Amino acid sequence: MRSPLLGEFMGTMIMIILGDGVVAGVLLKRSKAENSGWIVITAGWCFAVLCGIFTAILFGSSAADLNPAFALAGAVQTGAWSTVLPYTLAEVAGAFVGAIFVWLHYWPHWSVSEDPDAKRAIFCTIPAIRNRFWNFFSEALATFVLVLSVGALNSRFSVPNGAAPGLSPYLVSCVVWGIGLGLGGTTGYAVNPARDFGPRLAHSILPIPGKGKSDWSYSPIPILGPAIGAILAGYLLKLISA
16 A cells, blocks of 8 residues: 555645644634744644654655655756656645645634635745745745755765664754744745645635635745755755765
């Protein structure tokens, strides 16, 4: 039953349940975590990634990407382009299903929460200041840092020859936390096309009271920005490893 695609689906689903779940806890009315702030959100996403990685490995994905940006960067480095599309589809599907579980988990809170932007922010990213060029730059830079840092953790040049077995998921999660704290305040740091697109799609079709629009006009930014950042980081990693 175990397979790489099932692993990517399950791992991404768990990541979204916990990641979008912490955002829902902070933003929805009458949640015990209401108004607990950005530190809680970034920490929650850190642990969401950690749980997602281990779940992906359990179900058969040794890569545990949870993010098309990693498959894209890996393809640039190795030429293994055949994995990009199937991994992306599995991750988008996992993100979509994970978002549905978040909606169900917080069922009583949607009707008592009035802000449609806050409801949308649970599912997908919203820029703090809407400027398409700089929003794109933020997503590209944050993803570049993510892919480069994770590549550095697992490089044969690191000491001793990459992260110790079993330690890598913890270090990757810390990288995600650091990016959220340092670079996430501009756009909400999607850094992952599947993480944004799958839940945005769920937001658009779910019967959420007073949800407002899904802002599809912004959606290319958290897809293309991470893609460009991943490609650039992949090329740099390939160059430095040559």
